Amino acid sequence: MNSSSTFRVMILLVWLCVLYGVTAKPQDNPIHSIGHTHVNGTTLEEEARVFLEEIDRRETQECTAATFAAWQHDSDITESHRREKEAAQLKYAAWHKTMWQRVQDEWKDRWENLNDPFLKRQFKFHSVLGVAALPKNDLEKYNSLLLDMETMYSTAKICDYKSKKKCDLSLEPDLTRILHMSRDYKELEHVWKQWRHNSGRLMRDHYKLFVRLANKAAKLNEATNLGEQAKVTQCLSKGRHFLSFINVPQ
Known part of the structure; x- marks a missing residue:
C-alpha cells in the first residue's frame, strides 16, 4: 500500500x-x-x-x-x-x-x-x-500472525508480463494500475496468478494457525x-x- x-x-x-x-x-x-x-x-x-x-x-x-x-x-x-x-x-x-x-x-x-x-x-x-479473551501468549501470537500476513501482502513482488527481467512490481501502484487499465487477458491472468502465488501461498500456514486462534477466542466468548x-x-x-x-x- x-x-x-x-x-x-x-x-x-x-x-x-x-x-x-x-x-x-x-x-x-x-x-x-x-x-x-x-x-x-x-x-x-x-x-x-x-x-x-x-x-x-x-x-x-x-x-x-x-x-x-x-x-x-x-x-x-x-x-x-x-x-x-x-x-x-x-x-x-x-x-x-x-x-x-x-x-x-x-x-x-x-x-x-x-x-x-x-x-x-x-x-x-x-x-x-473479543480476541482480548485470549491468554497473553496466544494474543501475542495472534497479533504476530496478522502482522506477518500484512507484511507478506504489502511487500510481495512479481515480474512484469511484458518484461520478464523486471521483477519489482508491487500491489501499489503497479498491479492496481495494470488490473485497472489493461485489457490483455493474458497479462491480467499473469498478474493475478503471480500475485496469488507470491502472497497468498506464503500465508497458508499462517492463516491456518490464525483460524485456530480466532476460533479459540470466539469459544472463550461463548x-x-x-x-x-x-x-x-x-x-x-x-x-x-x-x-x-x-x-x-x-
Missing part, C-alpha cells in the same frame, strides 16, 4: 474511533429517562449513560493511539515500527479487557433492567470481550467460532461503527 492510500485509510480509522464515542451516545429522549430512581434522585438510565460516555471517551483515545501506530507501520514497514504496532495492539487489548471487567463487576446484574433499548444494546456489546461471534457483534453494532470480521468456520 502506498503512503497516500495508507494515509487515507488511517484518517478513516481515526474518524471511526471518534465516531465510536459519538454514535454510542443515545439521543436525548424523555422516554429514555424513565427508569428506576436511586436514593440520590438519579435513574439507572442516567447512571448507565454517564458510565458509557466515560467508556467511550477512553475508547476513542485508545483506538486513536492504536490506529496511529498501525499507520506508522503500514506506511513504513520496519522492525522498529512492527514492535511499536505490536505493543500498541497489546495495550489496546488490555484496555478492552479492563473495560469488559468493569462492565462485569459494576453492571452484570443491572444492565438488563434498563428500559432504554439503545443502552441495553451497548452493554451487551461491551459484554463481549461462541462456536469467529464467524458466529461476528454475526452477534454485527447485530449489536447497529448505530455505531463496525469493522467487519473475517468469517472463519471450523
